[in-house]
Amino acid sequence: MLLRKACSRLATAGAVLAAMPATAFANSVPWQLGLQEAVTPVMERIHDFHTLLLFIITFIALFVLVLLLIVMIRFNARRNPVPSKTSHNTTIEVLWTVVPIMILVVIAIPSFRLLYYSDRTAEADMTIKAIGVQWYWSYEYPDHDNFRFDAVMKEDDELEPGEPRLLATDNAVVVPTDANVRLLVTAEDVIHSWAVPQFGVKLDGVPGRLNETWFRVEEPGVYYGQCSELCGIRHGFMPIMVRAVPKAEFDAWVEEAKKEFARADAPAVDVAAATPDAN
Secondary structure, three states, X not given: OHHHHHHHHHHHHHHHHHHOOOHHHHOOOOOOOXXXXXXXXHHHHHHHHHHHHHHHHHHXXXXXXXXHHHHHHHOOOOOOOOOOOOOOOHHHHHHHHHHHHHHHHHHHHHHXXXXXXXXXXXXXXXXXXXXXXXOEEXXXXXXXXXXXXXXXXXXXXXXXXXXOOOOOEOOOEEEEOOOOEEEEEXXXXXXXXXXXXXXXXXXXXXXXXXXXXXXXXXXXXXXEXXXXXXXXXXXXXXXXXXXXXXXXXXXXXXXXXXXHOOEOOOOOOXXXXXXXXXX
């Protein structure tokens, strides 16, 4: 019976891991422990908070284990044939109420600091608007002539060497390194979620609402994420690809992007008026 239960739990765990989005392993390495490498100040603080929680839960687990061992050894039926009739102990009851509260306070203080720190930046160097659409992302650069482009997942036969399957897109989000990027997230149809694990960013895009967060990439490179909200049948196929480059390279890309992509606020073309009269 125990063996069957253990096998069942292992099978369930395997199914959960198999169902996890590919982004969970995109920037990982073999035998890696812990979270993906942090490349933003927010993710670095998340790492620190994760380590703090790991120490706390390890201490609690060891403490409970010691208590169980004491109970099993000192108060078993053979060594303690006449059990105590004590039904209340004021000191113990106060301790098991106060100590958990103190632990929660120790957790809450850095937790709220991290939440406020990751919420938004007071001094943004640039702004990017991410718009979730079934099933791809559109991006606008309002500070750079407000051009807009779509980022659609590449099919297997379109991948270039080194690009991960299900994560590479035809157009990448390009940002400068060492710059505070304000990220505005919304959606056109259903709820989406813009998430890049190495940035420590996961923000819902809600139709009719504009949510805000920020990131500052400190290392050049290509970073991947995915939509993390169940948004429909192709939810697992709208990845996020961000390329962080030095400022000079970013400025050169912006000039090319202005020529390649249309302005988001460009006036619509009147097709009927632009078409010559057939008569």
